[in-house]
Amino acid sequence: MKTNYHTHTSRCHHALGTDEAYVQAAINNGYSLLGFSDHTPWPYRQRDFVSRIRMSMEEYPGYLASIRRLQKKFCDQIEILVGVEAEYFPEYLGWLEQQLSRGNLDYAIFGNHYRQSDEVRQNNPYFGNCRHREEDLQAYLDCMLKGMESGLFSIIAHPDLFCRSDPSFDEPCRSVSRMICERAKDLNCVLELNVSGYAYARKMGQAGTPHPEFWKIAAEVGNTVILGLDAHHPGALQEDQDREAGLQLAKRLKLKLIDQIPLLR
Numbered sequence: 001m002k003t004n005y006h007t008h009t010s011r012c013h014h015a016l017g018t019d020e021a022y023v024q025a026a027i028n029n030g031y032s033l034l035g036f037s038d039h040t041p042w043p044y045r046q047r048d049f050v051s052r053i054r055m056s057m058e059e060y061p062g063y064l065a066s067i068r069r070l071q072k073k074f075c076d077q078i079e080i081l082v083g084v085e086a087e088y089f090p091e092y093l094g095w096l097e098q099q100l101s102r103g104n105l106d107y108a109i110f111g112n113h114y115r116q117s118d119e120v121r122q123n124n125p126y127f128g129n130c131r132h133r134e135e136d137l138q139a140y141l142d143c144m145l146k147g148m149e150s151g152l153f154s155i156i157a158h159p160d161l162f163c164r165s166d167p168s169f170d171e172p173c174r175s176v177s178r179m180i181c182e183r184a185k186d187l188n189c190v191l192e193l194n195v196s197g198y199a200y201a202r203k204m205g206q207a208g209t210p211h212p213e214f215w216k217i218a219a220e221v222g223n224t225v226i227l228g229l230d231a232h233h234p235g236a237l238q239e240d241q242d243r244e245a246g247l248q249l250a251k252r253l254k255l256k257l258i259d260q261i262p263l264l265r
Protein backbone atom coordinates (compact mmCIF):
# COMPACT_ATOMS: atom_id res chain seq x y z
CA MET A 1 0.00 0.00 0.00
CA LYS A 2 1.21 3.48 -0.81
CA THR A 3 1.08 5.56 2.39
CA ASN A 4 2.84 8.56 3.86
CA TYR A 5 2.52 9.74 7.46
CA HIS A 6 5.07 12.55 7.19
CA THR A 7 3.57 15.59 5.44
CA HIS A 8 4.09 19.26 6.30
CA THR A 9 2.01 22.34 5.51
CA SER A 10 2.91 25.95 4.81
CA ARG A 11 2.24 26.81 8.47
CA CYS A 12 5.77 25.76 9.47
CA HIS A 13 7.24 28.57 7.32
CA HIS A 14 9.46 26.23 5.30
CA ALA A 15 6.89 24.21 3.33
CA LEU A 16 4.86 25.24 0.30
CA GLY A 17 1.39 24.67 -1.14
CA THR A 18 -2.17 24.50 0.11
CA ASP A 19 -3.29 21.61 2.29
CA GLU A 20 -5.60 20.47 -0.49
CA ALA A 21 -2.78 20.46 -3.04
CA TYR A 22 -0.97 17.81 -0.96
CA VAL A 23 -4.11 15.69 -0.89
CA GLN A 24 -4.66 16.07 -4.64
CA ALA A 25 -1.06 15.10 -5.35
CA ALA A 26 -1.37 12.02 -3.14
CA ILE A 27 -4.61 10.94 -4.81
CA ASN A 28 -3.18 11.50 -8.29
CA ASN A 29 -0.18 9.34 -7.46
CA GLY A 30 -2.16 6.46 -6.02
CA TYR A 31 -1.64 6.94 -2.27
CA SER A 32 -4.28 5.29 -0.15
CA LEU A 33 -3.34 7.07 3.07
CA LEU A 34 -1.95 10.54 3.74
CA GLY A 35 -1.02 11.65 7.24
CA PHE A 36 -0.30 15.31 7.95
CA SER A 37 2.35 15.82 10.59
CA ASP A 38 3.34 19.46 10.49
CA HIS A 39 5.81 20.86 13.02
CA THR A 40 3.80 21.15 16.21
CA PRO A 41 3.15 24.39 18.04
CA TRP A 42 4.28 24.53 21.67
CA PRO A 43 2.73 26.40 24.59
CA TYR A 44 5.88 28.51 25.00
CA ARG A 45 6.63 29.88 28.45
CA GLN A 46 7.80 33.07 26.76
CA ARG A 47 4.33 34.08 25.68
CA ASP A 48 5.46 36.38 22.87
CA PHE A 49 7.97 33.90 21.41
CA VAL A 50 7.45 33.16 17.72
CA SER A 51 9.09 30.08 16.20
CA ARG A 52 10.40 30.38 12.67
CA ILE A 53 10.09 26.63 12.02
CA ARG A 54 6.78 25.63 13.53
CA MET A 55 3.16 26.70 13.37
CA SER A 56 1.95 29.00 16.12
CA MET A 57 -0.62 28.03 18.76
CA GLU A 58 -3.03 30.46 17.08
CA GLU A 59 -2.74 28.53 13.80
CA TYR A 60 -3.26 25.13 15.42
CA PRO A 61 -7.10 25.06 15.52
CA GLY A 62 -7.16 26.08 11.84
CA TYR A 63 -4.70 23.28 11.02
CA LEU A 64 -6.89 20.66 12.68
CA ALA A 65 -10.05 22.05 11.08
CA SER A 66 -8.52 22.21 7.62
CA ILE A 67 -7.23 18.62 7.67
CA ARG A 68 -10.46 17.28 9.19
CA ARG A 69 -12.41 19.08 6.44
CA LEU A 70 -10.22 17.45 3.77
CA GLN A 71 -10.65 14.11 5.53
CA LYS A 72 -14.41 14.37 4.98
CA LYS A 73 -14.21 15.90 1.53
CA PHE A 74 -11.97 13.17 0.11
CA CYS A 75 -13.11 10.23 2.24
CA ASP A 76 -14.08 8.23 -0.85
CA GLN A 77 -10.65 8.60 -2.41
CA ILE A 78 -8.05 8.54 0.34
CA GLU A 79 -7.71 8.08 4.10
CA ILE A 80 -6.44 11.26 5.74
CA LEU A 81 -5.03 11.57 9.26
CA VAL A 82 -3.99 14.52 11.42
CA GLY A 83 -0.80 14.35 13.40
CA VAL A 84 2.18 16.49 14.32
CA GLU A 85 5.95 16.16 14.27
CA ALA A 86 7.26 16.97 17.73
CA GLU A 87 10.51 17.12 19.69
CA TYR A 88 11.47 15.80 23.11
CA PHE A 89 10.84 19.00 25.07
CA PRO A 90 9.81 17.54 28.46
CA GLU A 91 8.36 20.81 29.75
CA TYR A 92 5.82 20.88 26.91
CA LEU A 93 5.05 17.21 26.38
CA GLY A 94 2.07 17.36 28.76
CA TRP A 95 0.35 19.51 26.17
CA LEU A 96 1.06 16.98 23.41
CA GLU A 97 -0.16 14.14 25.58
CA GLN A 98 -3.41 16.01 26.13
CA GLN A 99 -3.89 16.59 22.40
CA LEU A 100 -3.47 12.88 21.76
CA SER A 101 -5.66 11.69 24.62
CA ARG A 102 -8.45 14.11 23.67
CA GLY A 103 -8.39 12.76 20.14
CA ASN A 104 -7.49 16.11 18.57
CA LEU A 105 -4.57 14.29 16.96
CA ASP A 106 -4.52 10.82 15.46
CA TYR A 107 -0.81 10.34 16.08
CA ALA A 108 2.52 12.09 16.67
CA ILE A 109 5.87 11.45 15.07
CA PHE A 110 9.14 12.13 16.85
CA GLY A 111 11.37 14.54 14.96
CA ASN A 112 14.41 14.94 17.16
CA HIS A 113 16.01 18.12 15.76
CA TYR A 114 16.95 20.09 18.91
CA ARG A 115 17.77 19.30 22.51
CA GLN A 116 15.88 22.25 23.98
CA SER A 117 12.92 24.47 23.19
CA ASP A 118 13.34 26.98 20.36
CA GLU A 119 13.26 29.73 22.97
CA VAL A 120 16.76 28.65 24.05
CA ARG A 121 19.31 30.27 21.77
CA GLN A 122 22.54 29.10 23.40
CA ASN A 123 23.99 25.63 23.19
CA ASN A 124 21.03 24.42 21.18
CA PRO A 125 22.34 23.56 17.72
CA TYR A 126 20.44 21.70 15.02
CA PHE A 127 21.07 17.94 15.36
CA GLY A 128 21.33 17.38 11.59
CA ASN A 129 24.84 16.13 10.97
CA CYS A 130 25.95 16.59 14.60
CA ARG A 131 28.10 13.45 14.37
CA HIS A 132 31.43 15.24 14.64
CA ARG A 133 30.53 17.10 17.85
CA GLU A 134 30.79 14.62 20.67
CA GLU A 135 28.63 16.57 23.11
CA ASP A 136 25.85 17.10 20.57
CA LEU A 137 25.89 13.48 19.44
CA GLN A 138 25.48 12.44 23.07
CA ALA A 139 22.63 14.94 23.52
CA TYR A 140 21.03 13.59 20.34
CA LEU A 141 21.18 10.07 21.70
CA ASP A 142 19.83 11.10 25.13
CA CYS A 143 16.85 12.93 23.60
CA MET A 144 16.26 10.05 21.22
CA LEU A 145 16.06 7.46 23.99
CA LYS A 146 13.89 9.64 26.25
CA GLY A 147 11.55 10.50 23.38
CA MET A 148 11.10 6.84 22.52
CA GLU A 149 10.54 6.00 26.19
CA SER A 150 7.81 8.67 26.48
CA GLY A 151 5.46 6.38 24.58
CA LEU A 152 3.90 9.38 22.81
CA PHE A 153 5.24 8.72 19.35
CA SER A 154 3.95 6.34 16.71
CA ILE A 155 6.94 6.85 14.41
CA ILE A 156 10.54 7.82 15.12
CA ALA A 157 11.35 10.15 12.21
CA HIS A 158 14.76 10.14 10.54
CA PRO A 159 16.68 8.37 13.35
CA ASP A 160 19.87 8.78 11.27
CA LEU A 161 19.60 12.59 11.20
CA PHE A 162 22.95 12.92 12.97
CA CYS A 163 24.75 12.00 9.73
CA ARG A 164 22.55 14.00 7.38
CA SER A 165 25.29 15.33 5.12
CA ASP A 166 28.24 13.10 5.75
CA PRO A 167 28.63 9.61 4.30
CA SER A 168 31.55 8.64 6.56
CA PHE A 169 30.52 6.51 9.52
CA ASP A 170 32.85 5.94 12.43
CA GLU A 171 32.73 4.01 15.70
CA PRO A 172 30.71 6.64 17.66
CA CYS A 173 28.12 6.65 14.83
CA ARG A 174 27.98 2.89 14.96
CA SER A 175 27.48 2.73 18.71
CA VAL A 176 24.84 5.51 18.75
CA SER A 177 22.98 3.77 15.93
CA ARG A 178 23.04 0.46 17.71
CA MET A 179 21.73 1.98 20.95
CA ILE A 180 18.90 3.72 19.10
CA CYS A 181 17.94 0.61 17.16
CA GLU A 182 18.09 -1.71 20.16
CA ARG A 183 15.99 0.57 22.36
CA ALA A 184 13.48 1.04 19.53
CA LYS A 185 13.24 -2.71 19.19
CA ASP A 186 12.69 -3.17 22.95
CA LEU A 187 9.99 -0.49 22.99
CA ASN A 188 8.32 -1.58 19.74
CA CYS A 189 9.01 1.81 18.15
CA VAL A 190 8.69 2.11 14.38
CA LEU A 191 11.70 3.74 12.73
CA GLU A 192 11.19 5.97 9.71
CA LEU A 193 13.37 5.60 6.66
CA ASN A 194 13.08 9.25 5.66
CA VAL A 195 13.64 9.51 1.92
CA SER A 196 13.73 13.33 1.88
CA GLY A 197 17.42 12.83 2.66
CA TYR A 198 17.99 11.79 -0.96
CA ALA A 199 16.85 15.18 -2.31
CA TYR A 200 18.94 16.96 0.31
CA ALA A 201 21.99 14.88 -0.57
CA ARG A 202 21.55 15.71 -4.27
CA LYS A 203 21.40 19.39 -3.39
CA MET A 204 24.54 19.12 -1.27
CA GLY A 205 26.36 17.02 -3.85
CA GLN A 206 27.21 14.38 -1.25
CA ALA A 207 25.52 11.27 0.10
CA GLY A 208 24.13 11.43 3.65
CA THR A 209 20.80 9.97 4.72
CA PRO A 210 19.15 7.50 4.59
CA HIS A 211 22.52 6.22 5.74
CA PRO A 212 23.05 2.60 4.61
CA GLU A 213 25.27 1.87 7.63
CA PHE A 214 22.56 2.97 10.07
CA TRP A 215 19.95 0.89 8.27
CA LYS A 216 22.25 -2.13 8.14
CA ILE A 217 22.27 -2.02 11.93
CA ALA A 218 18.46 -1.64 12.00
CA ALA A 219 18.22 -4.74 9.80
CA GLU A 220 20.53 -6.69 12.12
CA VAL A 221 18.56 -5.63 15.19
CA GLY A 222 15.29 -6.45 13.42
CA ASN A 223 13.57 -3.07 13.70
CA THR A 224 10.17 -2.36 12.21
CA VAL A 225 10.56 0.33 9.55
CA ILE A 226 8.22 2.61 7.61
CA LEU A 227 9.02 4.85 4.67
CA GLY A 228 8.44 8.59 5.13
CA LEU A 229 8.54 11.32 2.51
CA ASP A 230 8.79 14.30 4.88
CA ALA A 231 6.94 16.20 2.12
CA HIS A 232 7.49 19.95 2.28
CA HIS A 233 5.76 20.60 -1.07
CA PRO A 234 2.97 18.78 -2.93
CA GLY A 235 5.38 17.75 -5.70
CA ALA A 236 7.12 15.39 -3.25
CA LEU A 237 3.99 13.23 -3.36
CA GLN A 238 3.87 13.28 -7.12
CA GLU A 239 7.24 11.80 -7.94
CA ASP A 240 8.42 8.36 -6.88
CA GLN A 241 12.18 8.53 -7.45
CA ASP A 242 13.17 8.91 -3.79
CA ARG A 243 10.45 6.56 -2.57
CA GLU A 244 11.73 3.92 -4.97
CA ALA A 245 15.31 4.46 -3.79
CA GLY A 246 14.15 3.96 -0.20
CA LEU A 247 12.25 0.82 -1.12
CA GLN A 248 15.29 -0.55 -2.89
CA LEU A 249 17.51 0.09 0.13
CA ALA A 250 14.95 -1.61 2.37
CA LYS A 251 14.79 -4.57 0.02
CA ARG A 252 18.56 -4.87 -0.30
CA LEU A 253 19.02 -4.86 3.48
CA LYS A 254 15.92 -7.01 4.05
CA LEU A 255 14.41 -4.44 6.40
CA LYS A 256 11.12 -5.29 8.05
CA LEU A 257 9.01 -2.75 6.19
CA ILE A 258 5.43 -1.85 7.11
CA ASP A 259 3.11 0.62 5.39
CA GLN A 260 0.61 1.32 8.18
CA ILE A 261 0.98 2.07 11.87
CA PRO A 262 -1.43 1.25 14.65
CA LEU A 263 -2.98 4.50 15.87
CA LEU A 264 -2.86 5.40 19.54
CA ARG A 265 -6.62 5.58 19.86
Ligand SMILES: [Zn+2]
Binds near residue numbers: 085111112157158
Ligand atom coordinates in the same frame (compact mmCIF):
# COMPACT_ATOMS: atom_id res chain seq x y z
ZN1 LIG B 1 11.99 16.28 10.94
Ligand SMILES: [Zn+2]
Binds near residue numbers: 006008230
Ligand atom coordinates in the same frame (compact mmCIF):
# COMPACT_ATOMS: atom_id res chain seq x y z
ZN1 LIG C 1 9.35 16.63 8.87
